Amino acid sequence: MGNKNKRKAAQDAADGVPDGQIGEDEMRCIESLIVPRLTALGIIDGAISGGNPAHWTTVQLGGATVRATTAPPDFPGVTWDGSQAGVAPMERTISRAVVGTFNVGATLNSPRMHVELEVFNLTALVSDLPIAVAGTTRKGYAGFIAGNITRVSATTEPAADKVWNQLVWSAGAADAQANVRAVTVAVPGDQTVTVTLGTPAIGQLQQQVVLHICAWPRLEVIELTFSQGHVINNDTAADFDRLWQHGRAPNPPQCYTRNTAMTLAATLRVVRAPTDPENVVVRGTATIGGTAMTWTSAQIAVAPNAATVAFAAVAASAPLPNQVGFHQGAQINWEMSDPNGGWLSIGTTIHNVYVTLGNPIVADRVYWTLLHYSCVNGAGSAAAGAFTNAAFGTYTGRNLVRKRDNKPMTYWDPSSVARVNGNTMALLGSDSRRHLPGDQNGLPAPGGEEVAVGHCGSWAESFVDMLKIHGVANAFKINIKNQFPMARPAPPVTAAIMADAGFLVAAWNFAPPVAISGTTLTHRQWVTCTTGVHAPGQSNPTPPPAFYNHFVVWCTGTNTLYDPSYGNRFAGATVAAVLQAWEMHSISGLFADGAPPNAGYATAAVPAPARRLIFRYTNNNNELV
Amino acid sequence: MRRRLFLLTLFQGLPAMTLANTQLALHAFPPQPGAQRIRLLQGDAGVVVILARLGEKSASPYQPSPTAFDSIGAAGPAKPTRLYTIEQLLPGSPDWDVTLGAAGKPVLALNKFGGAINSLSVHDGARQLPLTPLREVDDLHDPRFVRGPRGAGAVTALADDRQVLLFQRGKDGQYGAARVIAEGKQLDNALLLDTPSGWVLLTRRAELGVQRGRFPGVLEARPLGSDFKPAGAAVPVFGAERIFHFDADVTEAGYAVVAVTAAGFALARVGKDQPARIEHHPHQALSGPASMVATGGMLYLGFLTPDQKIWLTKTAV
Numbered sequence: 001m002g003n004k005n006k007r008k009a010a011q012d013a014a015d016g017v018p019d020g021q022i023g024e025d026e027m028r029c030i031e032s033l034i035v036p037r038l039t040a041l042g043i044i045d046g047a048i049s050g051g052n053p054a055h056w057t058t059v060q061l062g063g064a065t066v067r068a069t070t071a072p073p074d075f076p077g078v079t080w081d082g083s084q085a086g087v088a089p090m091e092r093t094i095s096r097a098v099v100g101t102f103n104v105g106a107t108l109n110s111p112r113m114h115v116e117l118e119v120f121n122l123t124a125l126v127s128d129l130p131i132a133v134a135g136t137t138r139k140g141y142a143g144f145i146a147g148n149i150t151r152v153s154a155t156t157e158p159a160a161d162k163v164w165n166q167l168v169w170s171a172g173a174a175d176a177q178a179n180v181r182a183v184t185v186a187v188p189g190d191q192t193v194t195v196t197l198g199t200p201a202i203g204q205l206q207q208q209v210v211l212h213i214c215a216w217p218r219l220e221v222i223e224l225t226f227s228q229g230h231v232i233n234n235d236t237a238a239d240f241d242r243l244w245q246h247g248r249a250p251n252p253p254q255c256y257t258r259n260t261a262m263t264l265a266a267t268l269r270v271v272r273a274p275t276d277p278e279n280v281v282v283r284g285t286a287t288i289g290g291t292a293m294t295w296t297s298a299q300i301a302v303a304p305n306a307a308t309v310a311f312a313a314v315a316a317s318a319p320l321p322n323q324v325g326f327h328q329g330a331q332i333n334w335e336m337s338d339p340n341g342g343w344l345s346i347g348t349t350i351h352n353v354y355v356t357l358g359n360p361i362v363a364d365r366v367y368w369t370l371l372h373y374s375c376v377n378g379a380g381s382a383a384a385g386a387f388t389n390a391a392f393g394t395y396t397g398r399n400l401v402r403k404r405d406n407k408p409m410t411y412w413d414p415s416s417v418a419r420v421n422g423n424t425m426a427l428l429g430s431d432s433r434r435h436l437p438g439d440q441n442g443l444p445a446p447g448g449e450e451v452a453v454g455h456c457g458s459w460a461e462s463f464v465d466m467l468k469i470h471g472v473a474n475a476f477k478i479n480i481k482n483q484f485p486m487a488r489p490a491p492p493v494t495a496a497i498m499a500d501a502g503f504l505v506a507a508w509n510f511a512p513p514v515a516i517s518g519t520t521l522t523h524r525q526w527v528t529c530t531t532g533v534h535a536p537g538q539s540n541p542t543p544p545p546a547f548y549n550h551f552v553v554w555c556t557g558t559n560t561l562y563d564p565s566y567g568n569r570f571a572g573a574t575v576a577a578v579l580q581a582w583e584m585h586s587i588s589g590l591f592a593d594g595a596p597p598n599a600g601y602a603t604a605a606v607p608a609p610a611r612r613l614i615f616r617y618t619n620n621n622n623e624l625v
Numbered sequence: 626m627r628r629r630l631f632l633l634t635l636f637q638g639l640p641a642m643t644l645a646n647t648q649l650a651l652h653a654f655p656p657q658p659g660a661q662r663i664r665l666l667q668g669d670a671g672v673v674v675i676l677a678r679l680g681e682k683s684a685s686p687y688q689p690s691p692t693a694f695d696s697i698g699a700a701g702p703a704k705p706t707r708l709y710t711i712e713q714l715l716p717g718s719p720d721w722d723v724t725l726g727a728a729g730k731p732v733l734a735l736n737k738f739g740g741a742i743n744s745l746s747v748h749d750g751a752r753q754l755p756l757t758p759l760r761e762v763d764d765l766h767d768p769r770f771v772r773g774p775r776g777a778g779a780v781t782a783l784a785d786d787r788q789v790l791l792f793q794r795g796k797d798g799q800y801g802a803a804r805v806i807a808e809g810k811q812l813d814n815a816l817l818l819d820t821p822s823g824w825v826l827l828t829r830r831a832e833l834g835v836q837r838g839r840f841p842g843v844l845e846a847r848p849l850g851s852d853f854k855p856a857g858a859a860v861p862v863f864g865a866e867r868i869f870h871f872d873a874d875v876t877e878a879g880y881a882v883v884a885v886t887a888a889g890f891a892l893a894r895v896g897k898d899q900p901a902r903i904e905h906h907p908h909q910a911l912s913g914p915a916s917m918v919a920t921g922g923m924l925y926l927g928f929l930t931p932d933q934k935i936w937l938t939k940t941a942v
Contacts, residue, residue, distance in 0.1 A: 236833050236840070364833075412715075422741055422764050423786065425811070429836050457741030457764065479742060479762045502714070502740070526688055544715050547740035618762040 038078060038108035040069035046096060046202050047117055054114065057166070060121040060157075061203040064094045068106045068113075081105045082114075099157040120163045122197040124155035125207035129185075130339070137210040139276075140185060141339040144216055148186040152209055154179040154195045163197065170194040170208075188215040188275050217280060217302040218272035219309065219346055221334050222246040227313055228263040229256040230356070232366050235404035236429035240368070244349055253352040255366060257359050257471075258382070259322040262288075264295055266311035268346075270302060278302050282311050283343070284332040288353060289321035295332075320355050323382045324390075324470065326375040327353040357387050358471020367428055369403040370394075370466040384472045385558050391466060395459075395567040398538045402428060402452045409452045411459055411537030411565045412544055424465045427454030451539065459538060459564040460551035467555075474557040477618045480550040480582075482590050501592040502548035503613070504599065506535035508588045523589075524596035535586065537565050546591060552582065554615070554624055561615075575625060579615050587613075654697065654935040657705070661692075661718040663927050663935055664872075665699070665917035666725060672699040672917065672925055674935055675708070675723045675731060679716075690716035694723075694733060699925070699937055709748060713738045724770035724778065726750075734768035734780045745782055745792075747800065756792045756800050758784060765790070773819025773875040781806070781817045781826075789815040789828065791853060806853045813842055816873055817849075820880050822897040823856065824849035827873055827882065834867065837885065838912045841867035844884060846895070862893050862901055872916040876924070876942045883916040883926050890914060890928065894942065911936070918942060 043049070046064030047056035058064055068078045068090045076089070082104040083092035094102055099121045105114035128151045129138035140150060152172060156163040156179060164178035171193045172181030183193055191211040198204035224244040232240045232255050240252035246269075256262055268282060283296040293316035300309050330351045335343040354375045360366050373394035374387075381387035394400065400409040409427065430452045454462070460477050467475045482503050509532045510523055523529035525546075537543035543565075553562040561570040561578050568585065572578040591599040615624040659678040666673050678693045689712040695705035708731055713719060719736035726732040726749050733748040734756075745756040745765040758765050763784040771779040771791075780792045780800070789807035792800040806826060807815065813831040817824065826847045831840035843861050850856035868884035868891070878896035889908035893901040913929035919939075928936045 233833060237835050238833065425831065425833070425840070429833075429840060431836060455741045460741075481742075481761070546714060548714065548738075549740045549742045551741045616762055621760050621762055 035109050036075035036077065037071055037110040038068055038106055038113050039071045041104075041106050041113040041115055042067060042069075043094075043115055043117065044091070046094070048199065048202055055116045055118075057118045057120060057162075058096050058202050059198040059205045060096055060099055060119050061198065061205060063096050064117055064202075066092045066094060066104045066106075066115060066117075068092075068108070070108055075108065078106050078108045081112075118162075120166070120197060121157040122154060122163075122167070122195065122205040122207055123157060125152060125193070125195050125209045126155070127152045127183075127193070127209045127211055129211060129213075133210075133212055135210070136208060137190075137212050139212040139214060141216040142186060142188045142213050144339050145185055145213075148184055149182045150185050150211060151175060152181045152183055152193045152195075152211075153177075154197075154207060156197065166197055168196040170196075183211060185211055185213045188213050214275045214278075215272060216339050217270055217274040217278055217336075218344070219268040219280070219282065219302070219336050220246070220271045221266050221284075221347060221349055222269045222308070223267040224332075224349060225265045225267075225313070226254045226262065227265070228260065228315070229254055230360055230363065230366050231255075232354070232368050232371060233364070235368050235402050236425055237404055239364075244351060251351070253354055253368065253372075255354040255356060255371060256320055258324060258355050258357060259319045261315040261317075261319045262293070262295075262353070263313055263315045265313035266297075268300075268309050268311060270306050270308060273304050273306070274302050275304060277304065281337040282334065282346075283336075284334050284349075286316075286330060286332040288327050288330050289323075289325050289355070291318050291321050293318040293320075320353075323355070323380050324357050324375055324378040324387055325355040326372065326379060327351075327355065356470045357381060357384065361468040361471060361473055362465070365424070365465060366469050367424065367465065369400065369409070369428060370424070370462060371469055372403050373400065374466045374470060378470070384470075384474070387470060388467060388472060388475065388555055388558050389560065389569070391470070392463065392562050392564075392569055394466065395463065395538065395562075395564040396569070398536055398567045400538060404428075405450075407431075407450050407452050408539040409454070410539040411453075412455055413451055413453050413540050422455070422457040422461070424458060424462045427452060427458035427462055430454065456547070456551040456565040460553050460562075463553045463562055463564045472557070475553050475555040475562075478552050478554045478561070478624055479616050479618050480552060481548070481614050481616070500594070501590065502546055503550070503587040504529070504589040504591055505543075505545050505547065505587055507532035508545065508599075510589070510600070521590065521592060521597045522600035523598075525591045525599040527596070529589070529591075529599035532588075535566050538567065550586075551618075552615075554617075579613070579624070583613055652937050654937070656933045657695075657697070657935060658933060659693075660929055660933045660935065662721065662913045663915045663929055664723045665915045665925050665927050666696075666723060666731065667917060667919045668729070672919055673697060674699055674915075674927060674937070676705075676929075676935070677718070677721055679718060689714055692719055692721075692735075694721075694731075696731070697935075709733060709750070711735060711748065715740070719743075720766045720768055722769045722780075724776070726778070732770075732778065734770060734782075736766055736768070745780070747778070747780065752798075754798070754800055756780060756782065757803065759788075759790070759803050759805070760784075763788075767814055769816045771817045771819065772873065775819040779817070781815050783812055783815060786810065786812050786831070788812070789826065791817065804853060806849065807847065811840075811842075813839060814844075814871065816871075818873060818875050818880050820875050820897075821877065822848075822879065824851070824853065825880060827862070827871070828859075829868065829871065832867065837869040837887070839869050841869055841887070844868050844871055844882065862895065863891055863903060866891070870912055870914050872914050874916050874918045874924070876918050877922065878942075881916060881918065881924050881942060883914045885911050885914050885928070890926075892924075892926070892940070 043056045044065050044067045047058035049056050080092050083094050086092045096119045099119050102117045105112045127138040129140035131139035133139050169181050172183040175182045194208040196204050196206045226242040244251045279299040285294045295314050297311040330353050332349045334346045336346050338344040354371050374391040377393035378387045378390040381390050432453045464475045509530050511528050531545045534542040570578050570581040590601040661677045664675045673696045675696050691710050691712050694709040697705045715738040721735045723731050737744045742764045745768050747754040765782045767783045769781050778794050782790050784790050788805050790803040791806045795801045811831040814829040816827045829842040829844045832842050834841040845859040846862050847859040848857040871884035873882040882893045884891050889906045892904045895901045911928040915927040917925045922942045923939045924942045925939045
């Protein structure tokens with residue numbers, strides 16, 4: 001027996017096949033020799049199988065090759081469906097040009113065998129950053145992206161987990177859907193996110209997006225320039241500028257007329273530079289005297305290398321309250337636009353704002369002290385008359401201090417009145433020292449308190465000027481001079497008339513009591529007529545008790561006589577009654593230079609209108625009657 | 626102009642105290658208590674300093690307050706000679722000026738404090754001559770005797786801060802009606818000079834700014850005609866520099882002005898048709914300058930300091 005027969009006999013023995021009979025294997029072999037058939041069908045390139053040899057996936061790129069295996073091998077006659085002719089006889093090509101599921105079948109004397117090929121596509125990758133830039137680049141701003149996370153979404157065909165699960169991402173973390181990645185974008189800079197579908201072996205589809213993360217500028221107000229208001233003079237030292245400056249202490253006050261809009265411009269420092277040129281809007285909001293107002297800029301371009309940017313002058317959206325006021329510590333809250341359409345707080349500036357009744361009549365003499373007291377005391381006034389009386393409250397406390405340096409402003413401190421302090425400028429500009437107790441020599445005391453000093457002329461003018469600051473021009477400086485002896489002087493005026501007689505202020509002691517006489521002097525000044533209780537003046541409880549003349553203020557708007565030196569106000573039914581009231585309250589007698597008797601006269605005994613004093617306008621020398 | 630004084634004092638042997646940082650040697654007198662302002666006069670034998678002094682005690686701060694006027698020989702700390710004691714109703718430092726009268730006696734022009742309106746009068750030791758304002762309500766201050774050969778005791782003064790008034794003496798010795806020779810705003814000083822080239826009115830207008838006894842201001846020289854009306858444009862003597870106090874006197878060539886500035890003092894020598902020659906001398910805390918051209922053509926300068934020292938120096942005209 002040959003070798004073949006020996007192997008056959010051994011196999012039959014192993015299979016339990018009786019000698020001489022045909023086994024199953026032998027039968028199949030025989031059959032194959034007789035009936036060729038398809039033994040396998042599979043994809044040999046261009047697709048991957050997830051483990052199921054009948055199911056393959058690929059990407060929309062080129063084609064895939066299906067190979068049939070036959071028994072006997074490469075037996076011709078396989079019938080194909082769902083494919084195109086391939087390179088080799090037993091191979092077919094499947095196009096991957098179209099997304100879809102493709103079934104490729106083959107038959108050869110047997111039931112149809114098939115493979116299924118799914119073609120996927122990756123069509124887009126997008127970011128949810130708000131601003132589209134060129135190409136796939138999207139822009140956002142660090143710090144202004146919710147959670148510092150942007151979501152990058154891949155678009156596939158089909159849009160299904162089976163595709164998304166094959167995506168390979170270059171960055172980010174898994175999100176709710178497999179086609180979305182959460183990418184952290186906390187700091188400025190560009191990030192490229194890539195998503196890939198496929199493998200190098202079958203080909204890859206890829207999409208990418210550039211995340212352009214920028215720094216949004218941050219600005220800070222470093223200077224405000226106010227305009228359309230009034231320049232305030234720092235009590236003769238210098239004009240205040242119209243600026244508010246960061247870090248400056250104190251910043252100067254500002255002044256506007258009621259019911260007008262505050263206009264301002266701003267310079268802003270670029271605290272954080274943008275990475276790209278940006279446009280922002282800046283606005284300030286304030287509530288002043290109950291009125292809300294806003295200053296809103298136009299678009300302000302901020303370049304990456306800009307150190308400062310400017311906010312051009314703009315008027316407030318609403319005028320100041322229509323009444324006098326002093327708005328101390330008024331806050332303007334500053335904001336700049338943020339990239340999300342909101343507003344970003346960039347600080348607060350604080351201002352002292354004076355609001356006048358009207359426009360100042362003398363624009364270069366808006367002295368701070370007068371402005372301050374009048375606005376504080378006249379706050380709420382909207383009419384000249386009420387304001388005039390309210391503003392005079394400045395003087396009634398007799399405790400003014402010069403705003404420039406908080407020095408008391410005194411009326412006739414005996415040591416300090418040098419030369420002429422006959423106007424407001426001299427009063428506010430003076431520097432002297434208060435008389436020390438016991439110092440009777442009339443010299444400024446080196447150790448005395450520093451004070452600003454003025455006489456009645458300057459105090460009276462200060463009230464006139466105070467009203468002029470508010471546009472009130474109906475107050476006039478009035479000079480009071482006695483007309484002793486009884487006949488009024490006839491022109492020409494002589495110096496002797498000017499200075500040879502005066503009046504005794506407040507209470508003097510007459511011993512014996514002064515006679516009721518309007519015609520003669522009865523006492524000897526300093527001997528039988530001596531000083532009693534002084535009339536307290538401004539920051540001076542004991543001003544001189546006798547003067548040759550005196551200045552007060554007459555206001556035609558209120559028909560009231562104001563005596564700023566002493567803080568007194570006199571009103572009455574008639575002008576004569578007003579003047580009489582001043583006389584009754586302010587003096588106790590008259591005196592004259594020369595030999596005694598040189599003092600006397602009981603004012604209380606002289607009924608109106610038999611006044612012994614002349615009240616005369618200083619601007620035209622006319623008598624006030 | 627040569628002014629005479631009955632006090633014969635030689636200017637010699639000045640105390641050897643010299644201020645630093647100045648080109649001119651300034652010599653100090655001992656402190657003069659109560660000194661408020663100085664002027665310089667020349668007598669037959671020398672230069673004297675006239676000073677106003679407050680500090681004489683009265684019975685109470687509110688009784689008439691005396692102002693004393695003393696002279697001190699410029700040669701040094703000789704005992705002052707009392708010239709006048711003038712009472713004021715109100716305490717304070719009056720404006721004043723001094724010149725030599727016909728008899729060689731100092732004559733004062735002086736404020737009389739009245740309250741707010743002050744009057745002026747001239748005191749010659751025998752009489753008190755009133756200077757009458759144009760209006761009763763005019764406050765007269767800053768009296769200055771006109772300097773130069775035709776001064777003749779004439780006085781200028783400011784009416785409020787609006788006008789410069791000229792008071793000239795009549796044949797009766799009385800001062801006649803005031804004449805307005807300049808008007809402006811915030812006028813703070815005026816001094817009329819009779820220079821070789823005609824009348825020159827120096828005026829200073831107070832400007833806002835930090836005071837040094839007075840507000841700062843530009844000093845202007847205004848040429849006036851024989852009728853005391855403007856005869857040319859005003860010229861700023863020290864350019865735009867602000868000064869606080871000044872005094873001036875007439876020289877052979879023109880006039881010389883000394884002024885206290887923020888940095889010290891400045892001296893301007895002005896000749897006919899020539900630009901002013903200006904020197905600056907740094908020194909702080911000077912006030913109350915006085916100047917006088919003495920016999921022989923030397924220019925004497927004097928200052929007062931807050932410690933009431935008087936400082937003198939001299940220089941060529």
